[in-house]
Amino acid sequence: MPFDPYGLALGKVLLPAWERVRGRPTFELLASLRRTERASADELAALRSGLLRRLVRHAFHHTHHYRDVLEAAGIGPDDVRSVDDLARVPVLERATAQATVDERTAPWPPVAVTKTTSGSTGQPLVVRFSAESRHWRDATRWRGFGWGGYHMGHKALHLWGVPAIEPTGFARVKLAVDRKLRRDVYANCMVRSKENLRAMVDTIQRERPQAIAGYAQAIADLARFVNAEGLRTWDTIPVIYGAERLWPHDRSDVAQAFGPAVFETYGCREFMLMGAECEAHDGLHESVENLIVEILVREDSGRLRPARPGEQGEVAVTDLHNLACPFIRYLTGDLAVARPPAPCPCGRTLPRFGPVEGRVTDTMRDADGNPVEGILFNILFLNMAKHTRQFQVVQRSDRRLVLRVVPTVPGYLPPDAEALIREFVAKHLRGIPLDIEVVREITLTRAGKLQRVIVEPADN
């Protein structure tokens, strides 16, 4: 790595100062996380049990939803004493989470951040969290990225989508300052035409990023383009990917294009980083100081039990630091594989899980055959949360697109909403004819999931 005085100053002086100006203890938390990631199992269990007791007690006393749910389950405010006791608390299904945002919001502490997420089922969900939770999220994310070699102060190229909602006024200024200070470079990776991929390579050659972060499949497509055109002119650039699976063949393409430092992360808008890969590249270390990840198997009776090592199950997350609007045993809609408790060669004591499955979004094609990210439609429908409840996109074998929409007002999709959808599809899926079907419900898969994007095998 070349000597980088600005990066060093940024990481050690400027960013800590900026975080302190904003009243954020990110750096102190990061230092403490770097210690607890090697703490004994007993110390970690004690830490989590304490935070969990506080969360359940608070949720019981200060939210209508959890008071009702816990009382109905025969659980008092002090009955959940350890992580094992958590199994007695009913899970929070996504539909319930959507319907109970106000009932789960406590009068204290204040909500510091509110955001909307489309999640993996395509139903928008409002997420509120406290300042404390935000600080833990930030610190946890920086720790996990750090395992992959991406540290604060580094210049990173981010391959993400178009912004879900255009920031305005002060938010825009703050974002610009943040990005400038952090030297982040953003590339829209949704449509991977040759021109767009070429522009991303130009950005890498011009900006010389010290890390690349983004959607797994976007990074894989970029890597294949770099390899096919023989464009690699750089040493190893650490790659931190998430949101989708990177298959073994993708991983070798990415390693060829950017070097062997390829790291999986698992996060979501509801909770940020839930797990990250270390240099042992064998599963994801759980962010245990910030949340509890459970992997649960639904039996035929409907009962949920913990997955056995090697078994795949549904991910349930308990957010330990968000007292403003608690999430306890929230089913994220993702599937992950449970692992036996075994020490990791890296020396960190945080338990591991993964790989994470079920986050694969199909890649669509525009009329010229360019790959277009399925996640694109999540972004569209985030903007339309007030008009639509659910959606499903099907790309037929002849490339026609069928978009099924369940509007908020049954049977009625307002003309301006339809116009927005058509404009969006025309822009991102150039030359593809679109049929919109307004429906009352969308058929779930046999596993009870809503498959958001379906791509039928192409004719040619």
Ligand SMILES: [Zn+2]
């Ligand atoms: Zn490890």
